[in-house]
Amino acid sequence: MNVTHLECANCHKIHEANVLQNLCLECGKPLLVRYDLEKAAQTLTKESLKTREATLWRYAEVLPVESPGNVVCLGEGWTPLFKADKTAAALPVKLNLYIKDESTNPTQSFKARGMTAAVSMAKELGVKKVAAPSAGNAAGALAAYASRAGMETFLFMPKDTPRANIIECEQTGANVTLVDGLITDCGRIVAERKDAEGWFDVSTLKEPYRVEGKKTMGYELAEQFDWTLPDVILYPTGGGTGLIGMWKAFDEMEKMGWIDSKRPRMVSVQAIGCAPIVKAFHEGERFADEFPNAHTAASGLRVPKAIGDFLILDALRESNGTAIAVSDEQLIAAVKEIGASEGIFCAPEGAACLPALRTMIEQDLVKENETVVLFNTGAGVKYLECFE
Numbered sequence: 001m002n003v004t005h006l007e008c009a010n011c012h013k014i015h016e017a018n019v020l021q022n023l024c025l026e027c028g029k030p031l032l033v034r035y036d037l038e039k040a041a042q043t044l045t046k047e048s049l050k051t052r053e054a055t056l057w058r059y060a061e062v063l064p065v066e067s068p069g070n071v072v073c074l075g076e077g078w079t080p081l082f083k084a085d086k087t088a089a090a091l092p093v094k095l096n097l098y099i100k101d102e103s104t105n106p107t108q109s110f111k112a113r114g115m116t117a118a119v120s121m122a123k124e125l126g127v128k129k130v131a132a133p134s135a136g137n138a139a140g141a142l143a144a145y146a147s148r149a150g151m152e153t154f155l156f157m158p159k160d161t162p163r164a165n166i167i168e169c170e171q172t173g174a175n176v177t178l179v180d181g182l183i184t185d186c187g188r189i190v191a192e193r194k195d196a197e198g199w200f201d202v203s204t205l206k207e208p209y210r211v212e213g214k215k216t217m218g219y220e221l222a223e224q225f226d227w228t229l230p231d232v233i234l235y236p237t238g239g240g241t242g243l244i245g246m247w248k249a250f251d252e253m254e255k256m257g258w259i260d261s262k263r264p265r266m267v268s269v270q271a272i273g274c275a276p277i278v279k280a281f282h283e284g285e286r287f288a289d290e291f292p293n294a295h296t297a298a299s300g301l302r303v304p305k306a307i308g309d310f311l312i313l314d315a316l317r318e319s320n321g322t323a324i325a326v327s328d329e330q331l332i333a334a335v336k337e338i339g340a341s342e343g344i345f346c347a348p349e350g351a352a353c354l355p356a357l358r359t360m361i362e363q364d365l366v367k368e369n370e371t372v373v374l375f376n377t378g379a380g381v382k383y384l385e386c387f388e
């Protein structure tokens, strides 16, 4: 539609947009989609949004699909933004606290946003077989969208992936292989076999489009806050796709004249047992080392090495944000705290944002009356093992 080219996020080499691409052919880092935003802004206006469909495809002009017939949609996006007054009242500082509730997406997590875009583009570019490593929700979303698109799906998941994720993939038609290892081991298997098998690799940030689907969280926040942005966004970070995507969305919106240059402070929340971004942030590194012996009940955060690490770290630093690790005890306790006060049964990853906010308050990193958004990225009901 309005896509002009793909650009390497690291070395800025230009790549063609209308062919299948994975990583930068020059340096092996992620590619980002670039648009003719002037053209996009001619039809995508704040006014036009008032009558558009309640899915993320309401932002079609800044999404990559050329032909609307290729859009594979299950009703994703345009999720509710809830005021969380009772949770806020239990904090030592008075805040305007909100929860962006991504558990209402198809397949019960925000992975649906990425997969609707990735699978739609794969369909447009003629893909028949897709493959991915996943520690949970990405697999469920990929299986659903690929089946709907008529593609075959090959998934590699760690043995200790929550059972709900494994079962949903089998029931939505995917070929599932359980691996005795971490998501990084699963990723290696996909990388080794994909050429011989004819699979298109849909791993986080190893294709350019999942981040495009996830950036719509940034557009939605701006629209739901009537074109102002919150002061702080806490985001449970695994591969970082959503954080990188929102940061990109803010930039696009500013270029289209929708918002000014003020940005939220972006905060990466990780688990103490797997905190590569937190470590790299506080040590001043631009890239994060692989985190040894990664373990946490919040399976979406069990990503010991993220290929977009430098993009996450850049956004945290440019926004004057930070990175915080919380314990598994804290994040599991927060599920019940939020559930009992707000009626939202959060994924453990999403609940982790609340103890991280408490740490920010202790360290004087949030001021009274600021507007703070916690991202609940998935549904607690998929993690029954955590509550036994």
Ligand SMILES: *Cc1c(COP(=O)(O)O)cnc(C)c1O
Pocket: 109, 111, 136, 137, 138, 204, 236, 237, 238, 239, 240, 241, 242, 243, 300, 301, 347, 349, 350, 377, 378, 379
């Ligand atoms: C995948 C996942 C995350 C991490 O998302 P990234 O964008 O990869 O950082 C967080 N929460 C849940 C529930 C997830 O499934």
Ligand SMILES: [Zn+2]
Pocket: 008, 009, 010, 011, 012, 013, 024, 025, 026, 027, 028, 029
């Ligand atoms: Zn490059």
